[in-house]
Amino acid sequence: MERRNFIVYTIGLLLTVLLVGCEDEKANRSFEEDKEENNIPIEPIPGGSITGAIYSAPAGMFNPIFHDDPYEANILSFTHESLVSQNERLEYVPQLAKSWELNDNQTELTLHLQEGVKWHDGEEFTASDVVFTYQAIADPDYINAGGIRTAFVKPLLGYDEYVNGETDELKGVVAKGNYIVTFKFADPIINPLYFASSPIIPEHIFKDIPIDDMPNAEASLLPGNVIGTGPFQLADMVEGEEYTLKRHDEYWQGTPYLEQIVWRVVAKPVIASLLENGEIDFIGNPDGISPTDYETINKLENIGIIEQPDFGYELLGFKHHHQTEEDVEKGVLNPDNWQPNKKLSDPKVRQAIAYGIDREKLINELLNGHGELLNSPIAKQSWAYDESVTESYTFDLEKAKDILQSLGYVDTNDDGFREDPDGNAWVLNFDYPTGNKIREQTAPLIVQMLEDIGIKVELRKPKEMFTLIQELTNDNNDLDLYLLGWNLTSSDPDPSSFWETMASYNFSRWNNPESDELLNQARKTPEAFSQDYRASIYRKWQKLYSEDLPAFILYAQNSLWAYNNRLQGVQPIPFSMYNNTHLWWVSEMK
Incomplete structure (x- = not known):
């Protein structure tokens, strides 16, 4: 019988949606009105740090093809990226891939990759990284090593032969030079872009590490060793207490405005007081704020709330x-x-x-x-x-x-x-x-x-x-x-x-x-x-x-997400407030 890890969080069978705003006057005020009233600068100011709150410590797996913990996802959302992402209408939009085309019967998806993308260690991102990532997920030892994301590879051409060890070539993902990759499916696929939405890991870091050993590798566990293409890198941690992300200066969409993001593990009962006194700046996925805390937090003049239906x-x-x-x-x-x-x-x-x-x-x-x-x-x-x-x-x-x-x-x-x-x-x-x-x-x-x-x-x-x-x-x-x-x-x-x-x-x-x-x-x-x-x-x-x-x-x-009004540039999408985080900035420095 097929067994699957039961994960209550995320991510998400999805759909088309418009944001549902808060139901009170304060929550519906625009940022432009707040800026004008409180003399907040209109143009972003580079620099500064923000602190986010999570209710439980990440389990410690920072490899996106192996993690199964929602609190790890808080960090990986900032450190790693996929070929495509989704916008506020849940349409697939470019990320590490800049464009794509499908053949007529939707059995082949060809993606053209962004050029000049750098991993956190300065190495260049290429189509080889994409092929390597999907080969790792399709590897015969992937499930035994703790992997749970085989949904991304099962429809690929040649998956059964590859996972059964009958061939060492996965026909379903093919690189054509450094910047073109083609996904080939065994049968016509209704939503092919979904299968291109797995986070990508760097081949040059993991290529010599057997799949069995990958979850225990330093590159999957330790700050400074975890390498992605995202706007921030996991730089330091006090395990179980605090996790520090520092900006990726060579980020392909432009150097992030914020210098760092610090995640603190805090207890739910003290959230309101920490928000009020400015010790924490935001609470996002997966839990947000409790409905029982809504009225208390909504009264705080320095805090904005994002409310929208959960998936x-x-x-x-x-x-x-x-x-x-x-x-x-x-x-x-x-x-x-x-x-x-x-x-x-x-x-x-x-x-x-x-x-x-x-x-x-x-x-x-x-x-x-x-x-x-x-x-x-x-x-x-x-x-x-x-x-x-x-x-x-x-x-x-x-x-x-x-x-x-x-x-x-x-x-x-x-x-x-x-x-x-x-x-x-x-x-x-x-x-x-x-x-x-x-x-x-x-x-x-x-x-x-x-x-x-x-x-x-x-x-x-x-x-x-x-x-x-x-x-x-x-x-x-x-x-x-x-x-x-x-x-x-x-x-x-x-x-x-x-x-x-x-x-x-x-x-x-x-x-x-x-x-x-x-x-x-x-x-x-x-x-x-x-x-x-x-x-x-x-x-x-x-x-x-x-x-x-x-x-x-x-x-x-x-979903109820809260953040300090000093944090600007927040553009929530239907399933997360983490969107274009390289454009986040603070109107006043701590």
């Missing part, structure tokens, strides 16, 4: 089927052997549960209103999202009760809880993970809501995320409900990695042939080269999903 969602999962013990032991997914979960097998029961959950209450009480209702497992910012075709499941206590009553789920012994239509006790087992306070608070609220419509729920002791994911993967056969959060990527709205029958993350064991057929149609070329065509298919799929309900989408929590 992800919280869900209440319904176990449709369980695997057989034999298949679990073999480590195989075989839907033909899946056993229906009779306690939740009727879609109308799942719909009744959805009507019985007050999602607005969850958003207001747990997120202080800083969240969005979703009626589909596609990000709301996406061109593919269309709630007009879905059931909204607006909270309706009486409707939920009526549905259950009509199905024969009635309280026959006057204990306040419904028995099933055969008169047997009906108890739903509910598991959820630790590590996220809002999620931990969500679980008991849902239990109370379900008890209000007469459903008895056994809320079990929360488990470590890794443990719960293992149990969901291997099927704890008495599990009925589960609570999780999924993060979506910014590349494509395709939900199949979570909801296709054979998807590793299909923990509900949803087996709906019509769903699989629609998901396949949305990827089938050449029709799927048309976004309008794909949107029409995804509308049908979202309608089906909302009726059959493999899970009930609760909400998307808004």
Whole structure:
């Protein structure tokens, strides 16, 4: 069975979006108004330093093809770059590649690279670095060494032969001189630029290091040894406490204005006071500020807040089927052997549960209103999202009760809880993970809501995320409900990695042939080269999903990033405030 590291952060199945500003007058003020009122210089001033806050220390892996920690990503966002990036509309735009072209059937993507780009150590960036990076990710030993980014290479021509050791040539990435590289795909690809978006590592640093040893190399771990092309370099660190980035003077887009960026590991309870007194200048990915701190921080005159919908969602999962013990032991997914979960097998029961959950209450009480209702497992910012075709499941206590009553789920012994239509006790087992306070608070609220419509729920002791994911993967056969959060990527709205029958993350064991057929149609070329065509298919799929309900989408929590008004040039994009950071500058020096 395929196992994947579960990472709650980033990055991100994505989509098209406009920034959502803060909801109050202060947050909607323009920087130009603030500059005029506070005599802030209009033109950038070179020099100065800023301090960012993170709530947990990076695990210590600063090689972008091996890292799996969101706090490492905070640093790597400034130190390393990809061939392409995304703009505020989530369109792919040039980065280390300046232009590209596709062949007619989208099996070849040729990129023309920026010339004169220098690595932090002064060596020149070339197409050989690109080929080397993708060969490393496709290497037979990459996964065993801890790598998790094989999604970037699996569709490439010759990947299977390369990863199986049948050849030492990866046909799917080819350099043509120093400044042209071609990606060749085994089949036509809908979103080829996504596969060109992996961060690039330097061949001259790693070429003599076996893949097995790469994660432990000094070039992956130590300040001054970590080499990228980004505007800043990891220069120093006090492990677990502070991480210092110094500007890359030969940065290809121009010398950054800031001299350095310092990351400090701080505790959440002191964030507001540190922002107020100027000890820290910004809080960005992955956590931002807590919704419970919003009102306090929003009152600070020296602090601006960026608020926009997150690319992800919280869900209440319904176990449709369980695997057989034999298949679990073999480590195989075989839907033909899946056993229906009779306690939740009727879609109308799942719909009744959805009507019985007050999602607005969850958003207001747990997120202080800083969240969005979703009626589909596609990000709301996406061109593919269309709630007009879905059931909204607006909270309706009486409707939920009526549905259950009509199905024969009635309280026959006057204990306040419904028995099933055969008169047997009906108890739903509910598991959820630790590590996220809002999620931990969500679980008991849902239990109370379900008890209000007469459903008895056994809320079990929360488990470590890794443990719960293992149990969901291997099927704890008495599990009925589960609570999780999924993060979506910014590349494509395709939900199949979570909801296709054979998807590793299909923990509900949803087996709906019509769903699989629609998901396949949305990827089938050449029709799927048309976004309008794909949107029409995804509308049908979202309608089906909302009726059959493999899970009930609760909400998307808004991202809340805060920064001191002395920091200028911030141009957030939908999934991050780290954009064109070489243009950041400070209006007053510390």
